[in-house]
Amino acid sequence: MTSALVEGFTVTHRRYVPYSHAHYGGNLVDGAYSLGMFGDVATELCIRTDGDEGLFAGYSSVEFLAPVQAGDVMEATAKLVRIGNRSRGIEFEAHVVCRAAPSRGASSADVLPEPILVTRASGTVVVPVAAE
Template sequence: MRVVHRRYVPHAHAHYGGALVDGAYVLGLFGDVATELCVRTDGDEGLFAGYDEVRFVGPVRAGDVLEVEAVLERVGRRSRGVAFTARVLCRAAPQRGPSAADVLDPPQVCTTARGTVVVPPQQQDDDTA
């Protein structure tokens, strides 16, 4: 199972020089794709238990278009192991003009992670109990 979201990074999220965005922004997006993954696999939003690993391997800047992906790697009784990847698909090019941007080919990986989500125990229907 794989879930993918795309998101434009607004300038309001830039916190640092060079229009850099903090890593927590991408972690929030990982939470969003994990939620959809849990809904699709278990019919429940689930809860994020924690990250086993997070790597910030490239910058995220205001004006970027990100693609975030969650891939189900492990299924336990109530836990689900998930691999996450965030890629920059498009990047602002302010040197060419205030609204200029480039499509990155290939996209640049900016963040990877592995984490665990948990879902509630399955409820039995009254008709099948």
């Protein structure tokens, strides 16, 4: 185990949402995009806390709270909230921090004054038993 294995430890990733991921009218992106980011940020959290990528066991809750659009910049955070022998409880949040502004031009975008919470979830990952 590493010194990062403490409840409250967080990892955050940022990612641009490309237009190739638009799946619905209005350049909307499906909710699976947030879940993919949660998987990536959980992997880094496990590496930092346990020295292993871990395996995602499942979600206990997922809430899609606001739309994600192509051209957004998203931030996903994983927070370690429970430490078991092999399991780790993680809470996730995804926010949009920048958004395209096509009314001003094809490549225009804005940094949002306040991030928009778009997805919230909680889940469990499993890691190997730590070597002693």
